[in-house]
Amino acid sequence: MDHYKFRVVKNHLVQFLVYLALFLALVPLFSILYEVVVRGFSTISIEFFIKPTPTVGEVGGGVANAIQGTLITIGLASLIGVPIGLMSGIFLSEYGESKLSVVVRFLHDVLMGIPSIVIGVFAYALITLSIGFSVIAAAFALSVIMIPIVTRTTEEALKLVPMSIREAAIALGIPRWKATVTVVFSGAKKAIVTGLLLSIARIAGESAPVLVTMGFWRWWFAGFDRPVANLALDIFIFAMSPFKNWLTLAWGSALVLILLVLGISVAARVLTKGRY
């Protein structure tokens, strides 16, 4: 084989390997989607959405309490995380580069890389150890996960708004903060909402920090100083349990969770279609 042929063969071989890698990476995605949809769909009924977690040995039951609990936890976490994230994003984008902004941006990136279980342990040490397992502790942990995501996406979104729009607004004589809150924000509305949606999708699927801060709860919401049920955590508990009814509920919960999370992600990407 001469040198030229060798190069051509090598070229084709690499091309084959590259597509093989792509195939190998996508197989798990299709397998997960297929299994979750097929196994989950058979468990889903009206009862599944209106009844709380069954006790051991009980037939039927649903995850209604987990859906309620997940919404409450996400709501509380957003209540803390969204305002802080938005304000931090405004600071990073609107007030120029300074030593403070460089450090703050770097620290948000660092926070984004801290494992969620460590954030869970932090919330456990800070809140759970003093007031007990509660939805407050879980919401705090999730808001800490949320803050860097909201901050960085808000910053990127605001930076995409052309400078001329800010200048036009200020030239009309309104204060700068009002220009930011009304004109600049409405220009970046879609991208900011995308960031918020992505951060909500992320915390909806988090189970490790929820596990260590509030534990497993089979009942309905019973006050903010008590735990609530959580969809992602339920999947873990059900999957590790030996009870057949809980195992089938695990797949149903997985279908609901994956529809929620992927639905939010797809919606977020559709909102910013032009950018991707």
Place this chain on the structure above:
Amino acid sequence: MKISQKVFPFFCNLNIKFILQLNHFKGDDIFKLVSALVASSIFLLLGLMVYELVKGSWLSIQTFGLNFIVGTKWDPAVSKVFGALPLILGTLVTSAIALLIGIPISLGVGLALSEYMPKKFGLAVSFLVELLAAVPSVIYGLWGIFVLIPFLRNHVYPYLQTAFGFIPIFSGPIYGGGVLTGGIVLAIMIIPTVSAVMRDLFLTVPNSQREAMIALGATKWETTKTVISYARSGVIGAIILGLARAVGETMAITMVIGNKFQVWPSSLFDAWYTMAAIIANELLEATYDLYISALINVGLVLLFVALIINILARLIVWRTLRFTRGIARE
């Protein structure tokens, strides 16, 4: 100056400070201050995190000191001695397996999306890869238990054992879950993140590099090699970013690794434990202060491992992206 004074005599006689005051709103100062304060709360948050973790693990640090990191015994029931070395090894080994499997595939995916596929098609597939990154960890775990483990146990591991059984790490009983399964699940979970970063890196390589190689008569692969070497430090950063994700992964690994505390597994098919997994499994069941403190101490070790890996990765990726983007603009 003089001309303007002739044209606008009225304007120039005004006190310049007065004009500035007209445009100055008190709300602006307050708003800027508030946003700066809120943004600076990150200092408080990270400081509080380190403080709380150190305070929580103080009892364990006082009792065991450095022995906590090099100790190999974890006995909450009888002797109440805690040593985390096996957990640290378990975390590092499973992450290393994840990188060994995940990096070649991620590199392939990154190249396919940026170099090999037609642009429109590449965007659509990138979208699928990003979806994979959004799937919650616990669903990977569920899929791992009920789909991946039976598949590996029945269709992969027996053949692996007949082929390589003479090597000690491939011998021993096959349970399905274990070190190798954990590594594979972690690999599947880091591939979307790492390949997305790699794709972005390859896309920032200026076209002049590719054109120069093609003009020299290079094949597609030879051209691509130049692209990879141009972005190499960023590729290293992407790999470290993947390592960071693997090290901190909790739920999926807890569900497939078998959760067995031992210094070193007898083979790749044996069960083991990781730092994140032991926190998830035992923190709720810890009954006395020293036990809780030891688990928080594991969290503190994990925090430092993750911090070092992350800061390293971000510095490398950030430097390359800035460097290559600067050149691409020229």
